[in-house]
Amino acid sequence: MLPRGGGCAAADAMPVTDAAEAFVRAGTRSAPVPFVPELRLHIADEALGLWSQMQRALVRGEAPLPFWAFPWAGGQALARYLLDHPEVVRGRTALDVGAGSGLVAIAAARAGAARVTANDIDVHARAAIGLNAALNTVSLDLEAGDLLDSDDGESMVLLVGDLCYEAPLATRVLGLLQRAHDRGATVLLGDLGRPHLPRAHLEAVASYDVPVIAGLEDAAVKRTTVWRVR
Numbered sequence: 001m002l003p004r005g006g007g008c009a010a011a012d013a014m015p016v017t018d019a020a021e022a023f024v025r026a027g028t029r030s031a032p033v034p035f036v037p038e039l040r041l042h043i044a045d046e047a048l049g050l051w052s053q054m055q056r057a058l059v060r061g062e063a064p065l066p067f068w069a070f071p072w073a074g075g076q077a078l079a080r081y082l083l084d085h086p087e088v089v090r091g092r093t094a095l096d097v098g099a100g101s102g103l104v105a106i107a108a109a110r111a112g113a114a115r116v117t118a119n120d121i122d123v124h125a126r127a128a129i130g131l132n133a134a135l136n137t138v139s140l141d142l143e144a145g146d147l148l149d150s151d152d153g154e155s156m157v158l159l160v161g162d163l164c165y166e167a168p169l170a171t172r173v174l175g176l177l178q179r180a181h182d183r184g185a186t187v188l189l190g191d192l193g194r195p196h197l198p199r200a201h202l203e204a205v206a207s208y209d210v211p212v213i214a215g216l217e218d219a220a221v222k223r224t225t226v227w228r229v230r
């Protein structure tokens with residue numbers, strides 16, 4: 001169960017500021033990713049405390065929920081898959097949509113992608129992505145726009161981790177996946193089987209038992225699948 005509310009925040013194209021970076025640093029510490037321990041992220045120290053604080057900020061209309069402060073199950077599974085199958089991205093351009101912490105984009109860069117763009121509409125996510133890329137000594141491009149109804153039209157690999165957590169979002173994600181697939185891109189989605197996942201249009205590539213952040217899901221380990229478009 002991923003807590004609802006705020007995931008579909010309106011796109012904000014604000015540049016990453018020192019204040020946004022300071023906010024990310026203040027709420028997190030560098031730690032290995034449970035299922036991808038060769039990568040480290042700025043992860044919330046006290047997950048539920050930060051989540052509750054940001055829920056209050058969300059109600060005041062100040063900021064969306066801190067999706068960037070945790071490696072979600074779908075992102076962990078997809079990052080694991082890329083590091084174990086680097087041929088999927090090696091030498092190719094990749095786009096991670098709804099990148100959050102940047103975990104999947106960082107894995108793609110580590111796996112040898114020629115260029116990786118990490119996209120998120122939340123400025124704190126983009127701040128976290130920059131900090132996390134530096135932590136893992138990889139270079140990423142940042143994209144702030146909402147690409148769900150378009151696609152960047154050029155990346156050879158389209159990557160999405162855990163972005164089907166609300167119905168309207170899942171519908172838009174499927175459209176994005178299908179457009180990219182139709183133009184010949186390799187398309188991969190990591191998802192633990194959230195209720196709105198458009199399963200009928202997907203087929204499984206790999207599945208893993210992924211440790212997740214206590215309190216944010218309904219179990220400590222979630223069976224999580226890397227999907228491709230059918």
Ligand SMILES: C[S@@+](CC[C@H](N)C(=O)[O-])C[C@H]1O[C@@H](n2cnc3c(N)ncnc32)[C@H](O)[C@@H]1O
Nearest residue numbers: 007067071072075098099100120121122161162
């Ligand atoms: C549950 S998190 C997943 C983060 C990461 N992919 C992972 O698996 O760990 C979802 C992320 O998608 C972002 N997001 C939501 N709607 C978006 C949109 N229309 N375009 C880009 N990012 C979006 C949120 O800001 C959030 O960072």
